[in-house]
Amino acid sequence: MRLSIIIPVYLVAPYIERCLASVMQQEESxxxxxxxxxxxxxxxxxxxxxxxxxxxxxxxxRFLTHPSNRGLSAARNTGIEAATGAYVLFLDGDDALTPxxxxxxxxxxxxxxxxxxxxxxxxxxxxxxTLEGSTAPAIKVDKHQYSLDVNLPDFTNQxxxxxxxxxxxxxxxxxSWNKLIRRTxxxxxxxxxxxxxxxxDEHWTFFAASQASSLAFCKxxxxxxxxxxxxxxxxxxxxxxxxxxxIINDMVTHLEEPEAGIKRKVVLEVSFCNLVRIVVKGSxxxxxxxxxxxxxxxxxxxxxxxxRNKWLERWLLSWFSAxxxxxxxxxxxxxxxxxxxxxxxxxx
Numbered sequence: 001m002r003l004s005i006i007i008p009v010y011l012v013a014p015y016i017e018r019c020l021a022s023v024m025q026q027e028e029s030x031x032x033x034x035x036x037x038x039x040x041x042x043x044x045x046x047x048x049x050x051x052x053x054x055x056x057x058x059x060x061x062r063f064l065t066h067p068s069n070r071g072l073s074a075a076r077n078t079g080i081e082a083a084t085g086a087y088v089l090f091l092d093g094d095d096a097l098t099p100x101x102x103x104x105x106x107x108x109x110x111x112x113x114x115x116x117x118x119x120x121x122x123x124x125x126x127x128x129x130t131l132e133g134s135t136a137p138a139i140k141v142d143k144h145q146y147s148l149d150v151n152l153p154d155f156t157n158q159x160x161x162x163x164x165x166x167x168x169x170x171x172x173x174x175x176s177w178n179k180l181i182r183r184t185x186x187x188x189x190x191x192x193x194x195x196x197x198x199x200x201d202e203h204w205t206f207f208a209a210s211q212a213s214s215l216a217f218c219k220x221x222x223x224x225x226x227x228x229x230x231x232x233x234x235x236x237x238x239x240x241x242x243x244x245x246x247i248i249n250d251m252v253t254h255l256e257e258p259e260a261g262i263k264r265k266v267v268l269e270v271s272f273c274n275l276v277r278i279v280v281k282g283s284x285x286x287x288x289x290x291x292x293x294x295x296x297x298x299x300x301x302x303x304x305x306x307x308r309n310k311w312l313e314r315w316l317l318s319w320f321s322a323x324x325x326x327x328x329x330x331x332x333x334x335x336x337x338x339x340x341x342x343x344x345x346x347x348x
Contacts, residue, residue: 001030001031001032001084001085001086002028002030002031002085002086002087002106003028003030003031003032003085003086003087003088003089003102003106003180004031004032004033004034004079004082004083004084004085004087004088004089004183005023005031005032005033005034005059005088005089005091006034006036006075006076006079006080006083006088006089006090006091007019007020007023007033007034007035007036007079007091007092007093008036008038008072008075008076008079008092008093009035009036009037009038009040009044009045009048009075009093010038010039010040010044010069010072010075010093011040011041011042011044012040012042012044012093012094013042013043013044013047015093015094015095015226016044016047016048016051016093016094017047017048017051018096019091019092019093019094019095019096020033020048020051020052021051021096022096022097022098022099022101022224023059023091023097024051024052024055024057024059025099026057026059026097026099026100026101026102026103027058027100027102027103028058028059028102028103028106029058029059030058031058031059031060031085031102032059032060032061032062032083032084032085033059033060033061033062034062034063034064034079034082034083035048035061035062035063035064036064036065036066036075036076036078036079037063037064037065037066038066038069038070038071038072038074038075039066039067039068039069039070040069044093045063048063049063062082064078064079064082066078070195071195071196071197072193072200073192073193073194073195073196073197073200074193074195076090076176076193077192077193077195080183080186080187080192083183085183086182086183086184087106087109087118087180087181087182087183088180088181088183088186089102089105089177089178089179089180089181090176090177090178090179090181091177091223092177092225094226094228095177095223095224095225095226096223096224096226097222097223097224098123098220098221098222098223098224100220101120101220101222101223104120104218104220104222105118105120105180105218105222106180107218108154108180108216108217108218109180109216111154111155111216112155112214112216114182114214115155115182115214115215115216116181116182116185116211116212116213116214116215117179117180117181117182117185117212117214117215117216118179118180118181118215118216118217118218119148119172119173119178119179119215119216119217119218120178120179120180120218120220120221120222120223121146121147121148121178121217121218121219121220121221121222121223122145122146122147122173122175122178122221122222122223122224122225123143123144123146123147123221123223123224123225124141124142124143124144124145124146124224124225124226124227125141125143125224125225125226125227126140126141126226126227126228127226127227127228141227145225146173146175146178146225148171148217148219149171150219152171152217152219153217154216154217155214155215155216155217156214156215157213157214159212159213162209162212162213162214162215163209163210163212163259163262164259164262164348166205166208166209166212167205167206167209167259167262167263167265167266168262168265168266169205169266172215174201174202174205175201176193176200176201176204176205177201177223177225178222178223178225180218185211189208189211191204191207191208191211194246194250196243196246197243197246197247198236198239198240198243199240199243199244199247202247202270203246203247203250206247206250206251206254206263206266207254209259210259237277237281237282238282238283238286240277241274241277241278241281241282241290244270244273244274244277245274245293245294245297247270248267248270248271248274248294248297248298249297251263251266251267251270252267252297252298252300252301253300255267255300259348260306261306261308261309261346261347261348262348264301264306264309264313264348265343265346265348267298267301268301268313268316268317268343268346269340269343271294271297271298271320272316272319272320272336272339272340272343274294275291275294275319275320275327275331276331276336278290278291278294279291279324279327279328279331280331287324288324291320291324291327294320295320295321298317298320301313301317302317308347309346309347312342312345312346313346315342316339316342316343316346319339
């Protein structure tokens with residue numbers, strides 16, 4: 001088996017038919033598609049099974065079941081464990097592949113044998129809603145949010161560049177989906193997804209970056225990522241904040257060389273974004289406690305300032321100890337960009 005597609009299925013009944021239809025139209029053989037039933041109470045799995053009744057194409061479909069809901073990370077881990085393909089491809093149940101996507105991705109992998117990751121290109125679409133007889137996007141989106149830069153190389157095995165590109169989160173999307181990933185590389189490096197998190201892709205990418213030794217880019221659009229109101233990324237700010245505490249803690253405790261500098265920069269960036277989330281979107285009742293928790297998580301950076309960025313780090317870390325009245329100003333939309341612009345001067 002060359003490829004295993006892994007689709008976590010949880011409360012995606014309105015979208016799973018579109019997702020599976022995009023898989024069924026692929027022409028590659030020697031491909032399996034694993035659907036992980038993660039204990040949703042809707043009829044997503046029923047819709048999926050009904051759709052596949054008359055399918056006679058080259059792809060083998062298998063269903064795996066969790067007795068209860070365990071979350072996206074657990075579903076992906078179950079898929080990795082069960083996969084028989086040399087490569088795995090994560091596909092969210094409310095997204096879709098483009099026609100010919102698997103051919104383009106596999107051709108790229110074939111051109112670069114044993115590559116760890118093949119990064120596909122993505123377009124972003126909004127779900128549409130119908131109001132008073134007219135159809136319009138449910139939300140404004142940036143279609144090129146996950147697009148690949150045309151100047152990226154076709155292939156690189158320069159590990160220092162690769163680690164930096166993955167961690168800086170600008171050239172390579174911080175997603176696990178739309179990546180063809182060598183299964184043995186995942187398993188051998190213990191790159192499982194941490195269960196119980198929102199933003200599990202941010203956590204996974206941070207640790208995967210240190211282990212990646214080669215990456216190829218497929219410039220063809222291979223994936224359609226749909227953004228809708230009500231998605232996990234747009235709701236539950238308080239749970240998101242708590243997940244980021246967990247992620248930041250894991251990041252801070254793994255700042256070992258040789259990429260410690262860029263890792264510290266990532267910690268500062270995501271911590272500030274979480275600070276804004278705490279002040280602007282989080283529960284006001286828990287505000288003081290959460291600000292204290294964030295400062296506590298960053299204490300190891302305070303005590304071991306990076307020599308190359310000593311004064312800049314001290315300035316950037318001082319934001320987290322500002323009084324609440326000042327934080328309310330610093331986190332305003334027109335002011336918060338100052339922090340990220342200052343962070344651009346950081347030298348990893």
